[in-house]
Amino acid sequence: MIQTAFLGDVVLTTPLLTVLAERHGPVDVVTTPAATPLLETHPAVRRVIPYAKRGADRGITGIVRLGRALRAERYAFAYLPHRSLRSATLAIIARIPRRIGFADGWRLLYTGSRQRPATGHEVDRLLALADVASHHQTAPTLGLTAADVAAAEAALRAGGITATFVALAPGSIWGSKRWPHYAALAEQLADRAGIVVVGSAEDVALGEEISTAVGRSGGRCVSLCGQLTLRQSAAVIRKAAVLVTNDSAPLHFAQAVATPTVAIFGPTLPSFGFGPRGPRDRALGVDGLACRPCSAHGPARCPLGHHLCMQSLRVEDVLHAIEETGALHRRD
């Protein structure tokens, strides 16, 4: 499989990987260096081949070099869930005789194409690539190791988190998808649970803002932004009573580890197919805004300047959604 899309997309591809592994045996996956750790321990995966399409492997030189390396493996099939010209070209250079992609991708470069459902959840749309209408495995999965779990537990202990906690994931690579009220939410929650902030090195300032706010109210908060690997972060989310997140990769991590999720949607909609699916999960957004949704991914900044799709989603609304999950009453 060649899947070089964003981290969240890679996580949502894991049910498809499971189906393909049942059909063909464990799968070799070409993916981004960032997503490599997410797949290298996955039970459906035999080997991960990192492809730095915007780094050391960029341009046609990189495609040809990697394509030749793949050619030596004599693969029989290439599955191409990402509708990318680069991926299709790579499979051709690798001389993979059967290349399966979506009909609305680069159809002329494939030897077999499947209709990508126009609606439904992204997991199910991706499963259509394997001609599977439904499958027992519709939640994403991650191959967390004992070492990942131990590292997560050690980080929580070091941060003084020893009982029920709420995980917050305030980041997103798309600025307009960041809900701006996480610190106020954390202050409100701090007398009921510990607060743990998860995120990348880019989210350190957000984590500090939340920690400072909780500290003011006398609560317990630790920011692990930039301190853990992706799998260790998923292991932290697994231990949380509930995760509050934007429409970003941690949402899909929570789905993979079955943690109740409150997902906040601003410029995008859950109906795009990337929302949480668990019976206790909640997806929130501001209804009635004429400008919403404004793009498929969410722009870096609100093009109208007011960012009402996020600014006007209140802390009370998120607290209510957390109550509806029942998570703070049920898990330790």
Ligand code: SF4
């Ligand atoms: S244009 Fe509307 S939907 Fe888009 S970011 Fe601004 S407020 Fe949100």
